[in-house]
Amino acid sequence: MFDDFFIRALIAGLGIALVTGPLGCFVVWRRLSYFGDTLAHSALLGVTLAYSFELNIALSVFIISSLIALILIQLQKKTNLPGDALLGLLAHSSLAVGLVVIGFLTFIRFDIMGLLFGDILAVTTDDLLIIWTGGAVILLVLKLIWKPLFASTVNYELAEAEGLNPDRAKAIFTILMAAVIAISIKMVGLLLITGMLIIPAAMARNISDSPQKMMLFSIIGGLLSVLLGLFSSLEFNTSSGPSIIMAALVLFILSLLNIKQSIKLKN
Amino acid sequence: MSSENSTLVKLNNAGFKQNDKWLVEGVSLTVKKGKIVTLIGPNGSGKSTTAKIALGIYKNIEGSVEKYTNKVGYVPQKISIDWTLPLRVYDFMLLTENIKDETIDEALTLTGVIHLKNKNLGNLSGGEFQRVLIARAISKKPELLVLDEPVQGVDYTGEIALYELIKRISDTLNCGILLISHDLHTVMTATDHVVCLNGHVCCSGTPMDVAKNNEYKTLFGEQASQILSVYEHKHDHVHSDKGEIKKN
Numbered sequence: 070m071f072d073d074f075f076i077r078a079l080i081a082g083l084g085i086a087l088v089t090g091p092l093g094c095f096v097v098w099r100r101l102s103y104f105g106d107t108l109a110h111s112a113l114l115g116v117t118l119a120y121s122f123e124l125n126i127a128l129s130v131f132i133i134s135s136l137i138a139l140i141l142i143q144l145q146k147k148t149n150l151p152g153d154a155l156l157g158l159l160a161h162s163s164l165a166v167g168l169v170v171i172g173f174l175t176f177i178r179f180d181i182m183g184l185l186f187g188d189i190l191a192v193t194t195d196d197l198l199i200i201w202t203g204g205a206v207i208l209l210v211l212k213l214i215w216k217p218l219f220a221s222t223v224n225y226e227l228a229e230a231e232g233l234n235p236d237r238a239k240a241i242f243t244i245l246m247a248a249v250i251a252i253s254i255k256m257v258g259l260l261l262i263t264g265m266l267i268i269p270a271a272m273a274r275n276i277s278d279s280p281q282k283m284m285l286f287s288i289i290g291g292l293l294s295v296l297l298g299l300f301s302s303l304e305f306n307t308s309s310g311p312s313i314i315m316a317a318l319v320l321f322i323l324s325l326l327n328i329k330q331s332i333k334l335k336n
Numbered sequence: 337m338s339s340e341n342s343t344l345v346k347l348n349n350a351g352f353k354q355n356d357k358w359l360v361e362g363v364s365l366t367v368k369k370g371k372i373v374t375l376i377g378p379n380g381s382g383k384s385t386t387a388k389i390a391l392g393i394y395k396n397i398e399g400s401v402e403k404y405t406n407k408v409g410y411v412p413q414k415i416s417i418d419w420t421l422p423l424r425v426y427d428f429m430l431l432t433e434n435i436k437d438e439t440i441d442e443a444l445t446l447t448g449v450i451h452l453k454n455k456n457l458g459n460l461s462g463g464e465f466q467r468v469l470i471a472r473a474i475s476k477k478p479e480l481l482v483l484d485e486p487v488q489g490v491d492y493t494g495e496i497a498l499y500e501l502i503k504r505i506s507d508t509l510n511c512g513i514l515l516i517s518h519d520l521h522t523v524m525t526a527t528d529h530v531v532c533l534n535g536h537v538c539c540s541g542t543p544m545d546v547a548k549n550n551e552y553k554t555l556f557g558e559q560a561s562q563i564l565s566v567y568e569h570k571h572d573h574v575h576s577d578k579g580e581i582k583k584n
Contacts, residue, residue, distance in 0.1 A: 098421050220431045223417055230391035230410040230482065231432040277422045278456060 075303055078189035078256070081200050082295035082313065085253045085265070088204040090288030091211060092249050093270035094280070095242065096263075098222050103153060104141075105263040107160040108250050111137040112259045113167030115251075116184055120177050121170070127199045127251040134247035137163055142243075187258035187310030189302060196255055203252045207245050214238045219280065258310035268317040269294060275324035290320050342369040343404055344480045344512040350389050350399035359385040361398065362536045365529075367480060367512040372503070374515045374523045377533035378555060383516045384413050386533065387482050390514055405480050409473030411466075413484035413516070419458045426453050429472050443475035444468070446501055448494070462489035470498060474505050481505070481513045495519070499526060520560050 096105055115130030122129075137159055144155050171179055183191055211218075214237075221228035221235030228235040250262050257265050269290035270283070277283035298313030305312075344367050351361030360382025367373050367390070375383045388394050389401060391410060417423070429440045444450040447467040452460060460468065466489050473481060483502065487495045499519075503526045506513050517523050523530060524543040531540040532552050539549040546552050552560070 098418065100418075100420075216432070223421060223423065223428070223431055224412070224415055226388070226391075226393050226412055227410055227415070228432060229393045230388075230412075231408050231476075232406045233432055274420065274422065279422055279424055279427055281427075283422055 074190055074192070075299070077192045077194065077197060078299055078309065079295070080197055081192045081256050082189075082299055082309075083292055084197070084200040084204050085249075085256055086269070086291030086295045087288060088207050088249050089253065089265045090269060090273075090291045091208065091284050092245060093266035093268075093291070094273070094284050094287050095218065095222065096246075096266045097270040097274065101246070102263055102267050103156045103160075105246060105250070105266055107141070107156045107163075108134040108137060108247055109254075109259045109262040110160040111163035111167075112250055112254050112262075113184060114163050114170065115167075116254070116259075117167050117170040117174060120174060120179075125199070126255065127196075127203065130254055131247050131251035133163075134250050135244055138243045138247060182308065183258070184254075185258050185260045185310075186308040187254075187256050187261065187313075189256070189299065189309040191255050200252045200256075203248060207248050207252075210241060210245060214241050218242055256309060257313060258308070261310040261314050264314040264317065265291065265294075268314065268321055272317070272321040272324040275321075290317065293320060343367075343402075344369060345390050345404065345514070346402040347386070347390060348400045348402070350386075350397055350401055352385050352389055352394050352397050358535065360389075360533065360535060363389070363399075363531070363533070364537070365531050365540070367514050369479070369512050370506060370510045371528045372506055372513040372515055372526060373529045373531065374517060374527040375531050375533055376517065376520065376523055376556075377538070381533040382535055383533055384484055386531075387484050387514060387516060391482055405478075407476065407479040409476045409478035409481045411469045411473045411481075411483045411486045413488070415469070417457060423457045424454055425449070425457060425460070425468050428457055428468065429475060431472065433476050435475050439475050439477075440471075443471040446474070447471040447498065463491060463494065466490050467494070467498070470501075474509075477509055477511075479509075479511050481511050483513065484516045485518065486515070487517075487519075502526075520556065 096102055111133055112130045115133035116126055118124065118133065119126040119129035141155060141159055144150070145152065148155070171181070180188065217228055217233035217235050217238035220233050221238060225235055249266070253262055253265060270287045272290045273283045273286035277286055294313050294317035297316035299309060301307065301316070302309045302312035346366045347363050350363050352359050363386050365373060375386055377383050385394070389397050391408065392401065392403060425444070426440065429435060429443070441450060441453070444453055447470050449464055449467045449471060452464060452468065457465070457468070466487060470486055473483070486502070487498050490498060499522045502513065502515070505511065515527070524547065527543055529540065530543050530546040532538040532546055532549070532555065534555060538551045538555065539546055
């Protein structure tokens with residue numbers, strides 16, 4: 070029999086995969102992987118604040134990540150620096166601030182490794198509630214903004230000209246990114262969250278010919294990665310985050326083989 | 337219907353400045369239901385900018401735009417699509433609005449690309465893609481159609497057929513069309529109102545008026561104004577799809 074914590078981890082992980090699948094597709098399409106990284110790095114600051122003021126971790130991470138996203142948008146408007154420089158600036162400075170604050174919080178014992186790479190032991194029943202209700206809200210909102218978000222991903226001016234309000238969709242999507250990071254930080258760890266968003270979506274891209282299929286395969290890939298990853302994490306006593314991401318990587322490599330085969334078949 | 341009610345979009349002395357440089361300024365024009373307004377002018381004269389002002393893509397403009405419709409179809413001049421997206425022609429047709437399958441098929445058939453329906457958008461040739469863009473814009477049955485060089489890259493016979501299609505759409509849907517075109521032949525035959533731009537409005541009016549205008553002649557040369565006179569003689573007949581001549 071599985072221990073209770075493992076069942077919790079499974080339910081948590083599968084819930085996360087259901088959300089990161091579709092969101093990850095947009096991250097790949099809109100080239101937002103470094104943006105995701107930046108938000109994830111800033112999550113450490115959110116965690117330290119949660120400990121300092123006894124807030125819920127997911128809530129605190131969500132607030133800080135949203136704040137960083139807002140700062141980024143302001144900086145983009147006010148400076149001439151390129152986007153990637155701004156992202157790097159925010160990612161590393163918020164990570165640094167987070168680590169320094171941890172240094173001051175000597176009265177709390179931190180499991181830094183758990184924060185960075187995820188810890189299946191850390192998932193509580195409360196976390197399950199947050200992940201599944203939070204995840205349901207994220208998916209619902211994504212469905213509501215699907216048309217303008219997707220249209221502006223394909224072409225901004227078409228979406229704007231034909232009255233879809235792409236700017237609002239983009240702003241809402243940014244908040245969804247912060248939310249998905251908030252609900253998955255405990256499980257996957259802040260260094261690897263973007264991997265959970267990108268790798269299943271990238272795998273799905275290799276085997277899909279339509280956006281809907283890519284989204285479906287991305288979800289399936291994420292679910293399989295969580296299952297494979299968590300079982301091997303239990304088996305080999307490895308961190309949950311890296312195990313899940315490695316499983317996703319294996320699936321990605323398999324999807325490359327699939328491409329080669331289909332090319333051979335065509336010739 | 338009063339003339340005010342049939343107005344779809346109206347630019348009042350509109351202009352747009354980017355990095356302290358005017359892309360276009362002082363443009364006033366009105367697109368009404370069932371009418372074709374064409375913008376002509378040399379490269380960099382602000383044709384596309386004017387279209388984007390009319391569409392509301394540019395926000396911080398001088399002057400004002402009054403838009404009376406939300407049913408808009410747009411064929412942009414340049415469109416860059418990110419091929420990280422697996423997108424079939426069919427998916428693209430549904431981009432901004434959910435459209436019935438029959439309507440999609442009908443539009444793709446009209447522009448002659450129905451056989452490409454399930455092809456990946458990235459594998460189309462320039463001309464094929466242009467036909468898909470037009471099909472997408474008309475399948476929405478828009479009230480206002482903005483076409484920025486809609487037939488670029490399309491073969492010569494296709495070009496004529498597509499312009500005839502556009503004219504027919506303006507009649508059957510009774511939609512207003514804002515057209516940007518380099519092809520003065522088309523401009524001068526199928527247009528109700530011509531606006532000649534060169535950073536500002538050079539001259540405007542019916543094709544006849546514009547062709548006689550001296551500024552137009554300096555911009556496009558004597559020959560360009562001859563085009564119209566050639567067509568004036570032909571005004572007693574129209575060409576059908578098969579190229580047969582029908583008397584008016």
